[in-house]
Amino acid sequence: MPRLLVFADSLSFHGPDGPCAADEPRLWPNVTAAELGGGADLVAGIGWTARDAWWSLTGDPRVWADLHHVDAVVFAVGSMDTLPSPLPTYLRTGLRYLRPDGLRRVVRKAYLAAQPRLAVALRGRPVVLPAKLTVHYLDTAVRALRVLRPTLPIVGMLPSVHRADSYGHVHTARDGAAAAMADWAGRVGVPLLDLPAVVGEHVLSGRGNPDGMHWGWEGHELVGKAMAELLRPLLISDDEPAAT
Numbered sequence: 001m002p003r004l005l006v007f008a009d010s011l012s013f014h015g016p017d018g019p020c021a022a023d024e025p026r027l028w029p030n031v032t033a034a035e036l037g038g039g040a041d042l043v044a045g046i047g048w049t050a051r052d053a054w055w056s057l058t059g060d061p062r063v064w065a066d067l068h069h070v071d072a073v074v075f076a077v078g079s080m081d082t083l084p085s086p087l088p089t090y091l092r093t094g095l096r097y098l099r100p101d102g103l104r105r106v107v108r109k110a111y112l113a114a115q116p117r118l119a120v121a122l123r124g125r126p127v128v129l130p131a132k133l134t135v136h137y138l139d140t141a142v143r144a145l146r147v148l149r150p151t152l153p154i155v156g157m158l159p160s161v162h163r164a165d166s167y168g169h170v171h172t173a174r175d176g177a178a179a180a181m182a183d184w185a186g187r188v189g190v191p192l193l194d195l196p197a198v199v200g201e202h203v204l205s206g207r208g209n210p211d212g213m214h215w216g217w218e219g220h221e222l223v224g225k226a227m228a229e230l231l232r233p234l235l236i237s238d239d240e241p242a243a244t
Contacts (some may be wrong), residue, residue: 067149078138085121096151119168124170155192160196161203
């Protein structure tokens with residue numbers, strides 16, 4: 001009964017109508033676990049990038065405990081890294097701290113209204129996290145895990161696609177980021193799930209979440225089963241000794 005530790009963004013816990021609890025069986029991490037006859041522990045957040053996964057790996061004591069017991073780690077991050085971000089990340093995420101509440105609501109509403117126009121005007125630049133930093137954080141995380149658990153299977157995924165009005169249907173950075181991630185993964189031996197090949201038609205045809213980014217249950221099932229097939233040959237039958 002393999003146990004998976006999944007670091008992810010909102011694509012892992014948003015369904016066709018919005019966010020769901022992590023134990024919703026139709027979410028793709030749980031579909032993957034069910035296909036493998038095991039369970040999944042989800043560590044995720046809205047807008048998470050590879051940097052957030054690294055921060056969680058190094059800063060969350062629950063993750064430290066899980067790492068001694070899991071049978072595989074999935075880095076399901078990278079998609080949000082490629083999105084247009086007209087404001088620097090620290091300013092965009094800092095909007096929630098504005099006070100008073102009325103000011104925060106006005107500023108946030110103005111930014112959300114401007115974001116698609118700016119994404120088009122600036123041709124998708126800058127992005128939430130540049131590809132070189134996505135690769136840097138993924139590589140640092142993988143190297144750290146291989147020190148702790150040398151034979152632990154680790155997989156990732158290529159960035160997804162979107163048709164989101166909120167980003168002006170702009171996604172110019174995705175292809176370059178995907179190429180950089182694929183090159184890195186080939187060098188370090190981390191298999192990647194090709195998300196666009198699995199769920200791209202589901203998203204771009206409009207069968208997913210109305211926001212044009214997240215997936216419907218059909219998409220979650222497709223990704224969950226594809227990830228199970230990627231993981232299946234990597235899972236070992238004998239228990240790995242716990243790290244000391």
